[in-house]
Amino acid sequence: VKSDGGNQTGKFGHSYGYGFLHEDINNSGDGGIYAELIQNRAFQYSRAFPVSTAHYFPINGASLSINNGTEPLSKALPASMKVSVGNSSVGKIGFENEGYWGIDVRTHKYTGSFWVKGAYTGVFTASLQSNLTDDIFGSIEIESKCADSEWVEHTFELTPEKDAPNSNNTFAITFDPKGTQSGSLDFNLISLFPPTYKDRKNGLRVDIAEALAEMNPHFLRFPGGNMLEGLENDTYWDWKNTLGPLKERPGFQGVWGYQQTNGLGMMEYLEWAEDMDLQIVIGVWAGLALNGDVTPKDDLQPFIDDALNEIEFIRGSVDTEWGAKRAALGHPEPFELNYVEIGNEDWLAGFPEGWNSYKEYRFIMFHDAIKAKYPEIQIIGSSATSDPAPEGATTGPNLTEGIKYPADAIGDYHPYREPDELVAEFDRFDNDIGHIIGEVAATHVNGATPPRWDGPLYKYPWWIGAVGEAVSLIGYERNSDRIPGTFYAPVLKNENRFQWPITLIQFTADAKQTTRAVTWYCWSLFAHHPISHTLPTTSNSSYGPVYWGAGKDEARNGALVWKGAVYNTTDNASVPITVQFDGVQAGAKAQLTYLTNSVGDPYAYNDPRTGIQIVDTTTKELTAGANGAFEFSLPQLSVAVLDTEAA
Ligand code: AHR
Numbered sequence: 001v002k003s004d005g006g007n008q009t010g011k012f013g014h015s016y017g018y019g020f021l022h023e024d025i026n027n028s029g030d031g032g033i034y035a036e037l038i039q040n041r042a043f044q045y046s047r048a049f050p051v052s053t054a055h056y057f058p059i060n061g062a063s064l065s066i067n068n069g070t071e072p073l074s075k076a077l078p079a080s081m082k083v084s085v086g087n088s089s090v091g092k093i094g095f096e097n098e099g100y101w102g103i104d105v106r107t108h109k110y111t112g113s114f115w116v117k118g119a120y121t122g123v124f125t126a127s128l129q130s131n132l133t134d135d136i137f138g139s140i141e142i143e144s145k146c147a148d149s150e151w152v153e154h155t156f157e158l159t160p161e162k163d164a165p166n167s168n169n170t171f172a173i174t175f176d177p178k179g180t181q182s183g184s185l186d187f188n189l190i191s192l193f194p195p196t197y198k199d200r201k202n203g204l205r206v207d208i209a210e211a212l213a214e215m216n217p218h219f220l221r222f223p224g225g226n227m228l229e230g231l232e233n234d235t236y237w238d239w240k241n242t243l244g245p246l247k248e249r250p251g252f253q254g255v256w257g258y259q260q261t262n263g264l265g266m267m268e269y270l271e272w273a274e275d276m277d278l279q280i281v282i283g284v285w286a287g288l289a290l291n292g293d294v295t296p297k298d299d300l301q302p303f304i305d306d307a308l309n310e311i312e313f314i315r316g317s318v319d320t321e322w323g324a325k326r327a328a329l330g331h332p333e334p335f336e337l338n339y340v341e342i343g344n345e346d347w348l349a350g351f352p353e354g355w356n357s358y359k360e361y362r363f364i365m366f367h368d369a370i371k372a373k374y375p376e377i378q379i380i381g382s383s384a385t386s387d388p389a390p391e392g393a394t395t396g397p398n399l400t401e402g403i404k405y406p407a408d409a410i411g412d413y414h415p416y417r418e419p420d421e422l423v424a425e426f427d428r429f430d431n432d433i434g435h436i437i438g439e440v441a442a443t444h445v446n447g448a449t450p451p452r453w454d455g456p457l458y459k460y461p462w463w464i465g466a467v468g469e470a471v472s473l474i475g476y477e478r479n480s481d482r483i484p485g486t487f488y489a490p491v492l493k494n495e496n497r498f499q500w501p502i503t504l505i506q507f508t509a510d511a512k513q514t515t516r517a518v519t520w521y522c523w524s525l526f527a528h529h530p531i532s533h534t535l536p537t538t539s540n541s542s543y544g545p546v547y548w549g550a551g552k553d554e555a556r557n558g559a560l561v562w563k564g565a566v567y568n569t570t571d572n573a574s575v576p577i578t579v580q581f582d583g584v585q586a587g588a589k590a591q592l593t594y595l596t597n598s599v600g601d602p603y604a605y606n607d608p609r610t611g612i613q614i615v616d617t618t619t620k621e622l623t624a625g626a627n628g629a630f631e632f633s634l635p636q637l638s639v640a641v642l643d644t645e646a647a
Contacts, residue, residue, distance in 0.1 A: 001550040001562060001581050006533035007481035011378070012338045014279055015530035015555060016477050017485030018523055019219025020212070021439050023227035024264070025256045025499055028492035031100030032507070033212075033272075034264040035205040037110075037192045038097050038171060041261065043079040044251030048231065049259035051079045056095045059174055061088035064095055073115055073151045073188045076241075076250040080117070084184035085177045092125070094174030097190065101496035102167035102509035103128065104194070105137045105160055111193045113155045114173060115247070117186040119148040122179030128160055131168045137161065148181065151188070158192075167510035189247055198275045202246070202268060207511040208492060213276050215504070215520060216527040219485040220273045221281040221341070221438055226255045226290055228283040228344050233293035236285045239266045239310050244329060255290060256499050267326075270314060270335045279338060279485070281380065281436065284310055286343030286362055288354040297361055304369045311340060311374060339484070341380040341412060341438070342366040347388040355388070359403045367409060378484070381405050384413035384435055410434035410482070414489075416443040418452070419468020423567050426475040426547055434482035439489035441502050441519070442469045445603070446569070460605035461502050461517040463597040463614065463637060470522045470565040470639040471547045477526070477563065478549030480534055488523060495608055506608045515608040521595055521615045522639045529553075529561050529641045535581075544568075545636070546575055558646030560584070565639045569602065572636050580629040583647030588624040590644035593617065596635050 009016040024030060031039065038055075043066060045051035053064045063086035072078040083095055105128045112126060127139035138160030145152050171192050177183050196203030197210070223237050230236030235253045242249060242265025249262035273280045284307035287295030295303065309322050315337040316323030323334065343349070346358040367379050385402045405411060413435045415422060419442045429435065442465030443457045458465060476486050493503035495513070504523065507514040516524075531551025539548075545568035553559045560581045597604055598616040606613050622630045622642070634640050 001535060001537045001579055006535040006552060008533050009480040009531060009551070010484040012279070012484075015218060015532050015553065016480040016551070017218030017279060018215075018527035019217045019221065019278065019485055019487050020491035020504065021221040021225055021487045021489035022269070022491055023223055023225030024254055024260050025225070025227070025490045026492060026503065027100065027258070027494035027497050028490065029264045030258075030261050031494055032492050033204050033208045034268070035193050035196045035203055036261070036263055037099050037103050037194065038190050039100050040097075041191050042077045042189045042246070042251070043081060044077065044259055044261060045079065046235065046251065046253030046259055048253050053081055055098050056081065057098070057170075058086065059094040059096060059172060060091055061086040062093035062095060067186055069186075071117070071149065074247045076248050077188055080186045080188040082184055082186050089177065092174040092176050094172060096129070096170040096172040098131070098170050100494070100509055103169045103171060104167045104509050104511050105164035105169050106194070107160050107163055108195050110158045112158060112191060113153055114190040115151050115153050115188045116146050117149070117151045118146060118184065119181045120144045120146040120175060120179050120185055122176045124154065125174045126156055126158060127172045128158065128164075129170055129172055130164060131170050135164070137164050137169070144175075144179070146185070167508065191246070200271055200275070202263065204272060207514045208505060208507055211505045211514055211516055211520075212491070215524040217276065218279060218527065218530070219281065219487060220269070220276070220278040221283070221487050222269050224283060224344055225439070225489065226344065228285060229255070229288060229290050229349055231255050231289060232291050233287070233289045233295055236289060242266050243325070258497070266313070267329055267331065270331070274335065279336070281339040281341055281438070282310065282314065282337065283341045283344050284366065286346060286358070286366060286382070288343060288346055288349035288358070288362075290349065292350040292354065294350040294354045294357060297357070300362070300365060304366055307340075307366060308369060308373060311337065311370065311377070337377070339378045339380060339436070340370055341382060343382040345414065346382045358382075363403065364406070367406065371408070379409045380436055380438075381409055381411050384411045385432055386413070405433065410436065412436050412438040414439040415472065416441055418442065418444050418446045418448055419465045419567075420446045422468040422472040423547070426471055426543060428475060429479040429483060434484070436484055437476050437486040439487055440469065440472065441488060442466065443502050457501050459501050460506070460607065461519040462603050462605045463518055464569065464602035465502075466518045466522050467565055467567050467637045467639055469519060470526070471567050473522070473526055474547050474549045474563050474565060477531070477551070478534055480531070480551070488519065508608075513608055515606055515611070515613070518606050518615050521617070525593060525595060525639060525641055526563060529563070529643050530555070531561050535560075545571070546577060546634070552646070560644050560646060562642040563640070564634065564642075566634045566636055568636050574633040574635050576631070576633045578629045578631050579642055580627065581644065581647055584624055584628040584644065586624055586626050586628055588628065588644060590622045590624070590630050590642050592620045592622050592630070592632055592640065592642050594634055594638045594640035596638045602637060
């Protein structure tokens, strides 16, 4: 490895970034990292997902029904739940909510609220209780503040006296119907939060956020992904619907098979980035939807203005219109925003009309407007120079031709591949314009019959997939003078309902069952050894089975870093490796860390159901020999980092 010179990574002075795309897929937002425990808390609905009392169950024979009355809680939340005395009601009545496939109950403080309409004199009882036994882990009485024909919010704190043995629990609210005028009350926005990551109100689930933060990520791309695009043109993810009090958020017709709450909104994403010190890439809606809807050129200006407002909301001073709105929501300091992406995978949206419009005018209209106001922002197009990828292409040379971006723009590449394919693409970016790798994952096992998307993704991230992915990560990082970062997707997966099985972190309602997939370990290893500059390398052997790249990190006094992966699916012999950095003297020390698979089966995975973990981490201190070289060997299918002090 020759350490003379070296190119700076990116252009914003941050290290090469390992990060992730977050959109709400796999209940990774609602029922995932967004810490709200009540499912269907505000009876939100859309064309695709009708309103219902799903996830609520009556207590003591109460009758539960949807009320679409003339006096809703807000314009955004037009439906509520009427709780009435049913035919068989006796004593106190009410409802329980089953949460997102259960509720984790611990002896920490839960913060709750609910809105009620209807006269009531008496108390409400809120409890966390077992769904299997008569156990009530904690409950609290809340004095009614109700008034007739008026929505009144009730808030409470609840600290259970004991932990529940499992997450098969519910949250209940009961009241005495004798204290009401009509035998019924209307409820809406029933909310319960456990303690959140960094104690944010309306914040993130601690165990999931900590597992992500421990990976040492540098980048958050949001809000998609398909979620940004929406199913139809009038149902895209509109950032303005996600701001302010929860009762002003209408919810979102999710694109992954479920209604979303909008609880994890723009401010929550920005605070997430702030709390984990992440650079952000926001995707702005480009007027193309998943069903092929295309917003025509003449109707595009309002959406370009909207993108400019969104940028101003994020990074404008308090003296700007949208910066002032952000300040009013509690964050006068602008957030850092250096990267804006126009749309998502637009060679797939509205093909061919939408894609052609993207190439002909759409991208450039957004690009020019944003650049005119924010010349320093890095604009990202939603396709790679090689898109449409062969599987995405339909027919016709003019339709499959890639986009030509202006010189100041970069592309976005999304390789969801077999591990062999990821390895074969090791040099994919050696001679290309800049890109982010906005989504990448090994998704299918080697030899999947094309077209691979007709078949299932592998059931969990598996070892050989993770190593193939690591090879591609090295390929991207060694081009990081043009590639600012690499993003895993989809990053989180609720084991109870998911659309894509591969992920970094898998979880259920029970925080004890949150596990890191094998991929997490590889990404974490690389992310914990960032580089600020790539270094040119020479070698007496060609790439394969060892793939490598090198860099230095000015933030750590010029620490020198070699990253490598050994990918050979037929040979088990370890591979001897010698790494020499220019200027490093005999006797210098380096730390070698490598990951292997403890069970030998290349298809093995970390199993959240059994708790079996298969990744072994080995750490060794190495001393440079007479010529300043570090000698070691790496097992087959291993992923490694060698990190040493500056020469
Ligand atoms: O990560 C899952 C999906 O894959 C994303 O929403 C989309 O951008 C890609 O096709």
